[in-house]
Amino acid sequence: MSEICSHEYWVRKGDVDLYLFRKRRQAPRARSGEPLPVLFLVHGSSFCGRSGFDMQVAGHDDYSLMDAFADRGFDVWTMDHEGYGRSTRTDGNSDIANGVDDLEAGAAVVERETGLSRFAFYGQSSGALRAAAFAAAFPERATHLVLDAFVWTGEGAPTLIKRREKLDEWRSQSYRKVDVAFFHSIFNRDKPGLSEPFVPDALAEAELQHGDAVPTGTYLDMCAHLPVVDPGDVRCPVLIIRGEYDGIATEADLLNFFQALPNKDKQFAILPGQAHVAPLGVNRHRFWHVMESFLTMPARVDGAG
């Protein structure tokens, strides 16, 4: 792997300070002199940007999605949404709409630092909802959209059926407690054995340093407010990635969303040997492969691309 450099940034959203993190190869520009293509990673409900996308595990140097794509020539960014990680912990519940506002603020920093106003977004779980909702609200910002462990209407989703049992809790509180056992459950609830045993502990160690609670807003949205994204409003090329055992959505729900996407540059990939958290799964290299293929699709030559 080539040498990767990193930078931290902060952006204000009203009274809220939002943390951004960036990784790329040492050379800041591609050989052509053009800026490196930007890939913005959007985290989900239960852990912040660096915990999920830049995990560093002693003896295992390939758990950082940021490093993987920085090494592939991307200028990789992520952020901690309001109430997560290093960003300000407010009284709000950091729901999907709030996450869209965070991304609007984050995108301004990316544009200032890179000169690019449009870039690729990847979102995982409720991060995919945030990213898709952002792409729908700001279509001029998104060149590509990768939706991993996404859910549209939520109909029939085993994970959400289970999660709704605590709907009153998500409604009445802005934060929910997380601990080591909770992080283990994320990896074991669908299909045990598709992540290495040390991963939940490494994730817990990274995340619990920021506190033992995360916002409830995305849980509430996923349990009670779906759909929060209209596929007809998503204009850019889209890749939907579905882990074989992921309980967050049914395959039919995702295919219905996929079919309704108006841009005919679209891909739907199901990955066997994957559950809910593809970037931290044992077969994450296959997920990288599919995502890189989508992000490096050559341009059309018929004049309409």
Next chain:
Amino acid sequence: MTSPMVDNEAEIVAEEHWAKKGDIDLFLFRKRRRDTQPDGKPVLFFVHGSSFSGRTAYDLTVPGRPGYSMMDRFAGRGYDVWTMDHEGYGRSTWSDGNSDIASGVEDLKAASVVVERETGAGSCAFYGQSSGALRAAAFANACPEKVDRLALAAFVWKGTGSATLAKRRERLAEWQNNTRRPVDAGFFHGMFTRDRPDYHDPEVPDAVAAAELPFGGSVPTGTYLDMCANLPVVDPLRISCPVMMIRGEFDGIAGEDDLFAFFSALPNKDKQFVFLRGQAHATQLGVNRHRFFHLLVDFLAMPERRDVEAEVG
């Protein structure tokens, strides 16, 4: 029988082979890089469709337009690339039969014997386009042990909602009463313009005609008949390998719902469904074929699984 030929400029080696299916001689064509080992390379088999033979579809030369040979493209990447002319097409025996999908499956069985003999590979990846995708998928039904990966472009399952097949059914009696149908330059132009006129280089239909018409000016009716009257001819539940489905934005050969239903029914969860803008029916001969090649390369190069299930699944 083998006739070595070498394209020095591209460092691609070409060979001709023949397979026997009863009294029928079937022509096979192989291309690979000169510097790759004869055994152990990935084998990739291209299956042609209803209206032109293997080399016309996959090894086409277009004057003034490089890059139309899909065989060269993949051979250059290290694949051992094969195609064949099905019964009644190109250099293969022109029989009294109509060379339907079932006949095409028998052709592929005969060809796979030759491929295994020459390469040592008992199974390989298959790509089929249009009714070639039906042949390839039906072969994967019949001989699942011989198909590692399957890419289906311009595929149709039941035919429901297909604009092209609705039009084609107007001549169903002709396909039922004749084993061959005439083709000419006008027909080949129609193939490229029927869905959208602007997604191919203008020289391509004439290049296809120039390559294909010397074989005689007619092709079998069997795949047309199957597509108009006998669908479905493939059971998705009996395809056990990973599958990629590729759908051109303007391809009229199938309705989207038809393809979604097929994709949903595929039991192997290693599957991808890709839509391509700027493409109509002739996937590998369109102006944006480089984007299709990009997808197919990556599908074929998918890394191995690391979990235990992969060892038994």
